Amino acid sequence: MNRLIYYIVTLILTIGYSADSLAFQSEELVSSIEEFNAAVDNAEPGSVIVMKDGKWKDVALKFTGEGTSKSPITLKAQTKGGVTIEGESYLELGGNFLIVEDLFFTNGYTPTNTVIQFKSGRRIANNSTIKNCVIENFTQPDRDTDDHWVEFWGRNNALDHCYIAGKSNTGPTVRVYLKGNEHINNRHQIVNNYFGPRPRKGGPHGETLQIGDSYTSMTPSYTNISHNLFGRCNGEVEIISSKSNFNTFSNNVFFESEGSLVLRHGNYATIDANLFIGNDNSSNIGGIRVINTGHWITNNYFYKLTGEEFRAPLAVMNGIPKSPLNRYNQVTDVVVAYNTWIDCGIPWNFGVGSNVDQSEVLPASEIRSARAERMLVANNVIYSDRESAITRRYDSIDGVTFKNNTIGGAVVNDINDTGVLSNAITIEKKGDMLFIPKEKLDEVHMGFDFETIKTDLFGASRENQPRAGAVVIAPEKGRKLVDFSKYGPNWFEPKEENKNIPAITVSTAKALIDAIEKGESGAEILLEKGEYIFTKPLDITKNITLKAKSVKQKVKMSFNTEDAAFKMHPNGRLALENISLNGTNKQDAIRTLEKQMSSAYNIFITNSQFENFKSILQTSKSSFADTIQIKNSKFINFQNGIQLANETDDTGEYNAEFLIVANSNFENFQNSVIDYYRGGYDESTIGGNMILSGNTFSLSGLADETKILIKNRGIVHVTVSDNTFKNNSVDLIAVLWGEKGQKPENNKITNSGEFKIVENLELKLMY
């Protein structure tokens, strides 16, 4: 038999109290799913099932058994990371005291709803641990296919030192279930993990972590999320969506992640000693958003966060009076104490979500008019070099008590209250990103139960060392504020993009095709002057830049193809510079695949000219562009323009995050030049960005039934400035959404219809 079976029986003698401490271990190497299944069937407490190094493709790993706390049953890779789980594969756990180590999920996706599930059939896993594993880019072929990468069921399970990144499809990355008494009071440990980049998803259900849901939001969960790194988790507006009671979020780092830790449902969360680091990187990077009752937010450090409203460093929402179970309860009995904000925008946003003025388009059960009550904000520190207020208020703050908060720098005290001390601090740099007041600040307010706040951001005792702000004592010099190496498995390093790839110069169409197919992702392809003729579309599956070698003259690419010049694949990035693209009016210039657009694509067009195509961009339903940027380019003779309006289910999804068009010309489009759509009302789907600036639109729109030149319904962030519109056969240039601050600025309009501003857009409710 082609099997290598060996047993190592080890007796570990421990000086202990019971015979339990005589642990037994037996290792079995398995090299096929059949051997794996047999080993699982035979496993006893202490068994170690070792998966042979190599590629395990299309495997359903059902790891069940009854270990004991002293003698768990272990599943691990022969060498750390040596086993890759690929293809249509998944892992399920069922039973007790199971440990899974060192597996690497990559190059595939789950054919079920989960990659790793703490349940196998009806058998729940308890007291079990996944550690030192990696799930990377194990994303569904289609962005709209729903799954979770780790699903918690049962009690006392752990996800420890794992690296998880690259989920592009719908569904939270990690999901904790509480549906049934077997799953409450779970005390799951989600610790020491590296949650790597989760790309912008373009709609809801892109959380990195969701604990419960509104239907089980009354359950005691006691899930512990500690010492994790959330690095660029940009999926959606919520990085973490806490939807159950008594969860703890402590000592985590939220690093340049475009979203917030949101206390969406459930009560009595502890948010202690976390770092929220924005680095001024994006105004989409948020902090903590507060809903519901009894949360304690203490010892957190917020650095260079510029988000506002829902994405504010601290967003305190208005509730709906007597809210339905799945909507917004009032904020009551929340404590915010001993936190520090350094160089943030406006740190405290109150009454967020207040929408009393939208009562004409929303039912009464949607109106958030219930302000925070019995909220205490004490012993916090705010410092900024930039002039900014402390609060943005969307409603009165009469239910909030302020005690002994100190501000300094250019921060403006807009709270007329003895609880905020102006200009009370100066600041000192204590390390990279770490700033601490020079003052002692040792007179603190001792609110109810404040003696339970025992330590500071770095674990220093607060007993006998009273001090406002997140830090009592700065840590020793040389200690990194964020040490990326502490998180995830120590055998794994996330790949960094190679930025020094040599350019490839081509002078024929064939060479160009070859370079696109075989060149390394990220390579610039320089086109010698001349004309390049193609009869087949060019597939963009990676990062490709096509650039005229000489900046003086555009290079001509002519397409006599069936459906497109370029086809965007998942993760494709196409940059065109100084290219003149010519079609025969029977194909699109660029289009996405019809299906399996698993991940986002990007398009950058600069100094180029497109002529005679059906569309500039034709997209499929579940495709998603992170960024489409057009600069200094010209587009002539099209049926349609940029089409990003295929997510019409009105569930908050949309087809592109950023559409930026500047200093470009659009001439002779039969229909609308832009069609960009986001449908469905829910604040968790704030998204879509369109910036049109310095462009000229002319002679277009004649055949469009709606008589609108630029369609942007439901897109939240829209700027239309300094453009020229002339001789377009439309009634309206665009309909802008007044409530979101949209208004045309400094545009020239000649014989081209007009802008219309609708204050409150009527949108389909999503639930």
Next chain:
Amino acid sequence: MNRLIYYIVTLILTIGYSADSLAFQSEELVSSIEEFNAAVDNAEPGSVIVMKDGKWKDVALKFTGEGTSKSPITLKAQTKGGVTIEGESYLELGGNFLIVEDLFFTNGYTPTNTVIQFKSGRRIANNSTIKNCVIENFTQPDRDTDDHWVEFWGRNNALDHCYIAGKSNTGPTVRVYLKGNEHINNRHQIVNNYFGPRPRKGGPHGETLQIGDSYTSMTPSYTNISHNLFGRCNGEVEIISSKSNFNTFSNNVFFESEGSLVLRHGNYATIDANLFIGNDNSSNIGGIRVINTGHWITNNYFYKLTGEEFRAPLAVMNGIPKSPLNRYNQVTDVVVAYNTWIDCGIPWNFGVGSNVDQSEVLPASEIRSARAERMLVANNVIYSDRESAITRRYDSIDGVTFKNNTIGGAVVNDINDTGVLSNAITIEKKGDMLFIPKEKLDEVHMGFDFETIKTDLFGASRENQPRAGAVVIAPEKGRKLVDFSKYGPNWFEPKEENKNIPAITVSTAKALIDAIEKGESGAEILLEKGEYIFTKPLDITKNITLKAKSVKQKVKMSFNTEDAAFKMHPNGRLALENISLNGTNKQDAIRTLEKQMSSAYNIFITNSQFENFKSILQTSKSSFADTIQIKNSKFINFQNGIQLANETDDTGEYNAEFLIVANSNFENFQNSVIDYYRGGYDESTIGGNMILSGNTFSLSGLADETKILIKNRGIVHVTVSDNTFKNNSVDLIAVLWGEKGQKPENNKITNSGEFKIVENLELKLMY
């Protein structure tokens, strides 16, 4: 100085671990509120403030101080029960480790909102105890004035061995507040109390105990309600309204109390080892009503309960999908195990409150269509000598799992499920009201966490003694199932009504007036034959029976009074037998006081005749009749009949609980003969009972604007049978409420309009 001050300093030496156990006691006798205040100001740990025996009238007792766990500060009566707190008085506690003992609140009411409050101003009481106190009939002068008799705030407070009875006005007797972090996780102990009779209130807010409210229903409360007796607590449909999380109700006796233990809001209640005893006394006596998530209902014993639907022995409600905070959440994850039902009606009512068929009169947010989910019903025993089904179902029970339930006697197995074993038991009497299966029933279902059900109804261990039903081992013979003497203070016995009062015979009006004024409550007054003439109304302040001495001939009472013949006062009970009552058409036959109808009154009219009055009964807004009963009597020449329609705020209040009219004659009423009203929609206001049977109504209704002879809008229980209606000038005899099963039966109608049946009555929503 007229003061007696003495100190007893006692050193109690205890063999202990710390100096704390050296407790210090100093007693001070106080005899005025000034002395009390001074003593409170000077109190130190160990101080004992002794109130001098006697009547303390109109006192505001603000008992504040900082005791310690070893040396509390005590307030007590000189002798147990020797101090009565009377008039407009109240007690407030503030501080720590305070004890109040042996006080007797009677003959008065609070001028504030509470009689005893664990808070004084802004100073909260913690770790404090009220014990061996009595609050009896300390009810507000006006039924509609709201108060609470004991208000819990803070943490770790106790109400222990108290007797509390006779609250007639609006507001729960005992109320626990959770508004603020200082009051959550309170672990209050409400133990060993005797909650004596609380009269029917006629509307909502008549709970004996309410823990939290919907606004704080997400808070962890951990209030413990154990070893209490609830005796005839009839205030409203909820005896206890639990509105917070993690409360425990164990070892209590619910004795002939017209209401239920209702899990109204909040989750994870424990209801263990309680007795629910109905004794077939009233179909208003309920058991447990279940709403929300995660409750464990174990080891309870239900005896002769005949309530149905909302008042069923076990009522499992339907929820509203995504319910608003103050309405009905779905029942999920509830466990009902090891309970016993003996000689009940239909023990399990599922889908209670389902109102899908009322969607035309109710908004969508009121429709209870969400059935119980993930509910487990296991190891229960049902036995009855009367033929009855196990379940009444207002909706499907597809979300309920049945395991190892056994039934016997004449109980009909209507559940087609292996989880219910038919005819599996016979029964044995083990004591008064206590019946136990003869069979071993030792194969039990062990559901998730069932090992936590450690004991049975009487505390016997379930480990190694598996047995279905509430009782593993019957207690020793001679042990009373309900020992009334165990509850409340041992110095106090509730008064029993004296039933052997000698009758008083009178022959003149003056003697009769005298007998009414001076006779003992409960005395029969026998009228010699003749005519009695009155120029002033007779005030009925107690239990008065007026009866013709000879049954052969009615005695005539003639009234030439201004506003009424009889005036009903609070607690007045008027019985008339063989009386002919004559007016001059300018006064009412009977009317209530305009104000201060603090408690219910009763009227019984038998074999009597009333002639020439404005009304039979005129009532004031907040007056409330428990029972109005008319039999074999005749009423001629009236403007109006029985008027019970003054509670028109539509908040669920109404003016009488029972109106029973049988075999009587009503002739020549200008307006309607009965006007009885209950307004406001909420199931917690099920109430009002009207039974009309065998009567004749004629020549009436001509002047009534509504053209309705009998008005009964909103009254829930209505029977109209075997009556004769002839020559009444109305369009409608009555409008009946179809959904509540109201229909006319066997009435004769001649030239008198008709009945109208409205299936779903449109009522004002109450919240």
